[in-house]
């Protein structure tokens with residue numbers, strides 16, 4: 411393994427985690443809710459791909475996006491909206507996202523078994539092209555470009571459309587937005603839809619390099635992205651994206667450069683750093699937000 | 708008989724069981740300006756929040772043109788033609804002035820006449836046009852207040868609720884503001900004006916209710932302006 415390949419790996423992993431971080435950050439922005447069940451959306455998308463292996467790739471991907479968006483909306487409708495209506499506390503909402511996460515994992519286990527399924531969609535992207543004597547797999551390029559396009563598209567949706575303006579306003583001060591006539595359910599629904607599309611994209615891109623789908627597959631992805639989100643800060647979507655990118659990049663670099671005996675410690679180091687950040691900034695994790703005292707809906 | 712633009716009937720607002728508004732009856736007729744003054748913590752903002760659906764009324768009812776707003780979400784109340792200029796303005800400081808104004812469109816029932824409404828609001832408050840591309844957070848307090856009122860007006864409301872719009876404004880600016888409100892009323896907008904500046908409000912509004920401790924204590928007309936004894940007694944009650 412050399413530097414060129416390590417950097418290519420790191421950039422594409424960074425793009426992937428940037429997408430996850432934005433998906434989580436978008437929902438956090440409007441609901442002040444960290445959705446720990448976000449990774450299970452990615453897992454669901456991966457299962458869809460595994461079971462549509464014989465389909466033409468575009469159709470399988472379309473199916474994946476549709477299913478993940480639907481599941482994201484189900485999460486919102488069935489779990490989070492009723493709790494929000496009941497005026498559940500932020501802590502209760504957070505616990506609910508854990509519950510949804512475990513529930514979905516249990517469903518995957520019962521429905522698809524523990525041994526795992528294999529995704530073959532877009533497997534041909536594992537072939538490599540050569541630049542300056544460095545072999546780079548196509549998927550790295552595709553992931554980086556797709557990630558950049560999706561982030562820019564999300565930015566355009568937020569910055570150039572009326573509903574995007576409503577989402578930005580709701581993220582800053584939801585109560586005032588509603589007083590102005592912004593529909594809470596629409597804004598939240600849209601953020602879940604976009605988060606779902608991003609999760610589906612991650613399903614497609616991630617499974618090319620990691621084709622084995624298991625019920626718990628989404629958990630480390632969520633936690634790693636959250637590390638990035640914590641590092642970057644959730645107050646701005648771009649900082650969350652950058653944080654996600656940074657964590658993916660660092661993880662990709664070390665994953666390539668360290669020997670395999672050393673890399674087994676990598677997750678422990680990353681998880682450890684979450685604990686450290688939480689310990690050092692117990693209340694101030696998302697300090698700028700709390701300082702502004704924005705209400706949750 | 709025509710229904711009043713806004714009617715509160717025996718309205719009570721409770722926070723965690725503790726009453727803040729204890730049974731208020733109040734009407735704003737079409738094109739009227741009604742004042743609501745009272746000391747800190749009297750329940751003025753709570754009353755307006757109940758109208759907007761931000762807090763549910765514990766007892767009583769709120770009607771807009773006879774239609775009960777019970778159980779309505781804030782966005783639904785806004786889309787029925789009620790606009791609130793909240794206490795403390797609640798401008799989106801990281802959005803531009805133009806974006807803040809565009810947020811006001813959210814409650815419009817129709818986009819007919821949008822350009823004319825914007826032109827009207829810009830003529831009332833030139834700041835929203837002159838600083839359109841600036842971050843709203845960069846405006847002065849008085850300019851932000853103007854933006855907050857402009858944002859409420861572009862929704863084309865029938866009923867305008869203002870929560871202490873004169874807060875932090877110089878006295879001459881307040882006079883201009885009140886003159887602007889009179890102009891807004893000329894367009895058929897009914898106004899409920901919550902204020903700390905009791906004397907100015909009493910002199911200006913068609914009638915002014917004095918609220919203390921969650922109850923209406925006194926109702927005064929412009930002719931009563933300067934009658935400080937009655938007012939002081941009501942404040943202290």
Ligand SMILES: Nc1ncnc2c1ncn2[C@@H]1O[C@H](COP(=O)(O)OP(=O)(O)OP(=O)(O)O)[C@@H](O)[C@H]1O
Pocket residue numbers: 722727745746747748749750751752753754794
């Ligand atoms: N969200 C809330 N939760 C609990 N209590 C509240 C809440 N909002 C207001 N109160 C209480 O209700 C009472 C009335 O408050 P309200 O804000 O309506 O007064 P106000 O007349 O608007 O006062 P001010 O002139 O200071 O704005 C106060 O005792 C206040 O402490």
Ligand SMILES: [Mg+2]
Pocket residue numbers: 751752753794870
């Ligand atoms: Mg108040």
